[in-house]
Amino acid sequence: MQELLQLFKLGGFVLPLLILLAVIALAIIGNRFWVLRKTRIAPRDLAPRVTDLVEAGKVQQAVKLLYENDTPLARLMLVALQQAGQPRDVIKESIEESGRQEVAHLDRFLNFLGSIAGVSPLLGLLGTVFGIMHAFAAIGMVGAGDPKALASGIAEALITTASGLIVAIPSLIFYRYFKGQVDGLVLAIEKEALKVVNTLSGGSGR
Template identity: 35%
Template sequence: MQGEDIVTSHLIFGMPLLWIGWGTLVDYFQRGGPVMYPLLMCSLAGLVVIIERSWVLHRIKDDAAEVIGRVRRALHARDLEAAVRVCDTIQGPIANTVKAGLLQVGKPAEEIERIMEIVATQEIARLERFLWVLATVANIAPLFGFLGTVTGMINAFDRVAEVGLGNPRAVAGGISEALITTAAGLIIALPTQAAYNYLTTRVNKISLSMETAGAMLLETLKELESYLPRPEIETPMAGR
């Protein structure tokens, strides 16, 4: 094959896929029938979410050791205000969770832990935003492909009923539609599921770091309980 139909390696969703020319792709899309349209929407939705969530989660540092280390140094120096400023400087979900606990110093440990859990839950919800789209795409894309298989076979048998078994070319269109939609559904679902698993693992790792940082803060506050007054700092509104 020559020209635009030469097979080259291309990456879609991070997985190798054969690219056989724009004209050929359009041809496959048309031959796949109407089910290809929802499959196209699934692929676009999945791609947008993968790019957006990857960018967001890549920017978040798993810096629990740095946050709690600097906060502990400030607390051991009896400087609660400096500990809060450390969290303001670093920012991120881990620092925000620790700061929420620092702002409650002077209250019972159970109350401090409860506030940190609330903030951590809000942070995790922001990290997981739109991941449900990937889970949905990974689940329904193969189903759309299977639906296309069913409709393609129905068309094929309709043609058999019209022209009989003596003309295989008459039923080839329906069989082709069935195979194309199945392949398209799997091509979309497999990398989307892989991306969902990776991003979910990343969120879980950050969540574990928040939990660890919160536990270390409570331990430090217990050690220094008699030395640390409650800071005169306004608690931020949730979600800010």
């Protein structure tokens, strides 16, 4: 514990900022893992149930079921049913517009996570600069012959550089991962919504 406190002190004012960013990044990652579960975005049995109701001519029951399931998939399928009777291209455009709105919702906090990934190395570099400045200041005061005088500044430079990378690398990895997840999930629910359109029109797949 004492060693950690010593490292914290050696890290200068940049290290607490990096620790704060690390905590925020962990919170965002945990939140997105919870929100972007496939069962929460597209419940497995919802699309087949709605398709069966539509094929049976029970459109109102299908609409009621979708209203009761407030999920991204349900919202897109609801758009498809509400546009029943319109040309297929119009329905498809409405679904894609709703899909873009869902992307904006599912992307929530991801831009901030990406910003953390970009800012953290810069903060680490800033700490490095200050550490080197402190090291040169120590040389100016006691000369280059006393390594202990340089240790604090060099430690600050190394600690902040490493901390910045430690925060940035996982943040960037998870940012890219979640962006891919969002794109894949939205594409999947758009396809499911278009299946409803095909069922209504008696057409084939996308």
